[in-house]
Amino acid sequence: MAEPAILTMTGISKQFPGVKALDNVDFRLLPGEVHALLGENGAGKSTLIKVLTGVYSIDEGTIALEGAPVRFSGPSQAQQAGISTVFQEVNLCPNLSVAENIFIGREPRRFGAVRWQEVRRRAAELLHRLQLDLDVTARLSDYSIAVQQLVAIARAIDISPKVLILDEPTSSLDSSEVDELFRVMKQLRDEGTAILFVTHFLDQVYEISDRITVLRNGGLVGEFLTRDLPQLELVAKMIGKELEVLEELEEQPGREAAARAHAEPVLEASGLARTGAVAPFDLSVHRGEVVGLAGLLGSGRTELARLLFGADRADHGQIRIGGRPVALRGPGVAMANGVAFCSEDRRAEGLIEDLTVRENIVLALQASRGWTRPLSRRRQDELVEAYLRSLRITPANPELLVRDLSGGNQQKVLLARWLITNPRLLIVDEPTRGIDVGAKAEIQRLVVSLADDGMALLFISAELEEVLRLSHTIGVMRDRRMVATLANDDDVDTERVMRAIAEGAVA
Amino acid sequence: MTALTTLGDQVTRGAGRLRRYVPVLATLALFLLMFGIGSYRYEGFLHGQVFLNLLIDNGFLLVVAIGMTFVLLSGGIDLSVGAVVALSTMIGASLVEQQNWPPLLAILVVLTLGTVFGLGMGCIIHYFEIQPFIVTLAGMFLARGLCYTISIDSISITDPVFTRMAQARVRFAGLFVSPSVLIALVVLAVAFVVLHYSRLGRTVYAIGGNEQSALLMGLPVAKTKITVYAISGFCSALGGVLLTFYMLSGYGQHALGMELDAIAAVVIGGALLTGGSGYVLGTLLGVLVLGVIQTIISFEGTLSSWWTRIVIGILLFVFIVLQRVIGVRERSALSRLSTRSVTEKPAPPRQEVRT
Incomplete structure (x- = not known):
């Protein structure tokens, strides 16, 4: 690495009210490399990018581009200096054409009038260079998100940037689309562009990146050559725990499979279906049993859960709860029968961010009692106190607004809300999505201990390892159909579940 | 990239491009249909002058609606336009008749004031991040109220420049239009x-x-958002000037509810209230549709003029629903595409560190 760095950030600090988002961070980028910026949520990756592109101002430290100190007041200035950014969400205008999205703000003009033919011709040329064959006159919204993401990249590289920043560009892409993106990235790298790449997918880091910089809690952990850093060590550096601790987390208690299938059933669904959402399925969840639902995004896992909770009405089949047939006309009926549902999107469908932790926790219990029988404030405080302690919600302040909590703690508040109603069956949809490894392990432990105390759980997760580790029984979803139900015994492993997902049958 | 530009992609895309023009084409068809009905039912309806009269009687509305088109395209709304029109007629009439200003200077002042008024609202909307609805609602009350500080009565105009503009006719091929129409065009x-x-x-x-x-x-x-409201302010003031030519008076009760007519014209012309979609030529068609409804009702003779409102109300419903249906189709076509790509290509497991 004899080449001089194209971009050097030295001693960068950034303070937000109450948080030090970046603390004396150094970062450098060499021309012609793909450099992965890694760290957990809140580690400061986004802040670093926003500081670099001028979205935020810096409190301390210097940025130098090709040796000369720079300070940008906004993304457009950074762009003019040769730093292009593609953000995680596609930041283009869906109502404009592909060509216009690439060139808007810097269209070729004559006498102030946009030369549309020239715009289209150059857009087609540029996309051709990236080996993309699109109709540049079509509206952007006519293409899939993946294509839109690639158009955003085309926009970013039109100015031949020295530095290209890709902030989690792969989170909405499937594997063949990721390959496509990587092909483009390699092409640009070979042309000498320095690429800063942020991702959560570690195998992608090893596939594409040359060097890695790890951040943790706003501080710099270090800069490494990708080939010198084994994956496990990388994870340890990201979460800041020793390897042994990490391995212990991985080795969650083995589940004594099928032992609980003989307990009394809490919920039995037979032939339950909703046209267009889920094909008919049978499922029973027993006392003390964790039933895991595995399947790809969009395979119908959440839809199935919503049927069991009465959030959507089934149009076929029946449900028995505690042995009695129940007509689930709505979530209220489900709740009255002891079914609780922690939704996947905790921000939009679960928590009310502007209410306090206490108010969020007592919400469901209060609802099930009806507004005519309010919970006394003292009783509320007792209950909330107990759950703050047992779920280890931090900070343990019941009067804090939920929006100020971290993702993991928000998830625990949501769990507390339902646990307080003392449900017989708890449905948890993606409880560990978007929270860090430590909080994730705590939630997993909680699921285990709840089941040990006799609660029935339906556990939905996109992560197979997690489903395998926690569940006694695994339902496999594919194309909105439950294709298999596996007792989680010794010969069930990731590969077998994956094959069920891929082929739609148990091999 | 063949994997991404699948056949389904291409089908939706082709349809998508056509679909963009559906609302405007629907308005055009509607206008032709209504004009056809009028021509069939009433003698003398099918005449070039009847069409041109639509423009003569609605030139000011067209100008105001063009300003509104800018605002709606940017995703905003401007409720103050009717009041600004009234205030403009008032200020113009007062300056010319009571203060004896030269008419051209008075018009210039009116146009400047309207632009500044819009600019001010734009600044408040942008810098204080307040919804345009409430800011322009306040602007509406303010402008309408200011009319009555000038006079609570109508001020009629006898100035020769204004009367000449009111009576002048530009003739061609046996037909005529007013100068206001040319300005609006x-x-x-x-x-x-x-x-x-x-x-x-x-x-x-x-x-x-x-x-x-x-x-x-x-x-x-920032610059663009503020400019959009300034444009709308300018168009309202110009609409006010054209209305003064048409009515030869300034009055605080002029253009009552014109903001809603303008919004209706833009929406019937195919623009989305959520912004980003619509054409200014659609606005012309929207204004013509409103005009032809009035013309049919006046030809009918026995119908109350309230029928105009009823028909506009029904048309608005139809157009909003039409846009919704188009929008929903588009989205569902897209989601079909994306679900298919998810289900047909089971991705290999990704090791992910959740953060």
Whole structure:
């Protein structure tokens, strides 16, 4: 690495009210490399990018581009200096054409009038260079998100940037689309562009990146050559725990499979279906049993859960709860029968961010009692106190607004809300999505201990390892159909579940 | 990239491009249909002059609606336009009749005041991040109230320049239009060029599509948003001047509810209230549709003029639903595409560190 760095950030600090988002961070980028910026949520990756592109101002430290100190007041200035950014969400205008999205703000003009033919011709040329064959006159919204993401990249590289920043560009892409993106990235790298790449997918880091910089809690952990850093060590550096601790987390208690299938059933669904959402399925969840639902995004896992909770009405089949047939006309009926549902999107469908932790926790219990029988404030405080302690919600302040909590703690508040109603069956949809490894392990432990105390759980997760580790029984979803139900015994492993997902049958 | 540009992609895309023009084409068809019905039912309806009278009687509305088109395309709304029109007639009449200002100077002052009024609202909307609805509602009350500080009565205009503008006719091929129509058509042409060929116009569309994106693409969002309200203010003031030519008076009760007519015309012309989609030529068609409804009702003779409102109300419902249906189709076509790509290509397991 004899080449001089194209971009050097030295001693960068950034303070937000109450948080030090970046603390004396150094970062450098060499021309012609793909450099992965890694760290957990809140580690400061986004802040670093926003500081670099001028979205935020810096409190301390210097940025130098090709040796000369720079300070940008906004993304457009950074762009003019040769730093292009593609953000995680596609930041283009869906109502404009592909060509216009690439060139808007810097269209070729004559006498102030946009030369549309020239715009289209150059857009087609540029996309051709990236080996993309699109109709540049079509509206952007006519293409899939993946294509839109690639158009955003085309926009970013039109100015031949020295530095290209890709902030989690792969989170909405499937594997063949990721390959496509990587092909483009390699092409640009070979042309000498320095690429800063942020991702959560570690195998992608090893596939594409040359060097890695790890951040943790706003501080710099270090800069490494990708080939010198084994994956496990990388994870340890990201979460800041020793390897042994990490391995212990991985080795969650083995589940004594099928032992609980003989307990009394809490919920039995037979032939339950909703046209267009889920094909008919049978499922029973027993006392003390964790039933895991595995399947790809969009395979119908959440839809199935919503049927069991009465959030959507089934149009076929029946449900028995505690042995009695129940007509689930709505979530209220489900709740009255002891079914609780922690939704996947905790921000939009679960928590009310502007209410306090206490108010969020007592919400469901209060609802099930009806507004005519309010919970006394003292009783509320007792209950909330107990759950703050047992779920280890931090900070343990019941009067804090939920929006100020971290993702993991928000998830625990949501769990507390339902646990307080003392449900017989708890449905948890993606409880560990978007929270860090430590909080994730705590939630997993909680699921285990709840089941040990006799609660029935339906556990939905996109992560197979997690489903395998926690569940006694695994339902496999594919194309909105439950294709298999596996007792989680010794010969069930990731590969077998994956094959069920891929082929739609148990091999 | 063959995997991504699948056949389904192409089908939706082709249909998508056509679909963009459906609302405007629907309005055009509606206008032709209504004109046809009128021609069939009433003698003398099918005449070039009847069509031109639509423009003569609605020239001021067209100008105001063009300003509104800019605002709606940017995703905003301007409720103050009717009141600004009234205030403009009032100020113009007062300056010319009571203060004896030269008419051209008075008109210039009116246009400047209208622009500044819009500019002020735009600044409040942008810098204080207040919804345009409430800011322009306040502007509406303010402008309407200010009319009565000048006079609570109508001020009639006898100034020769104004009366000449009111009576002048530009004749061609046995037909005629008023100078106001020519002014309105010039405004229309300028608006068309600005919206489709200038950076300002394209930025208006971009902001209407996604303001956050426009900002991150480095577009001048603040400047454009404020300019849009200034344009609407200018168009309202100009509409006021044209209305003064038409009515030969300034009055605080002029143009009551015109903001709603303008919004209706733009929406019937195919623009989305959420912004980013619509054409200024659609606005012309929208104004013509409103005009032809009035004309049919006056030809009918026995119908109360309230029927105009009823028909406009029904048309608005139809158009809003039409746009919704088009929008829903588009989205579901897209989601079919994306679910298919998810289900048909089971991705290999990704090791992910959740954060």
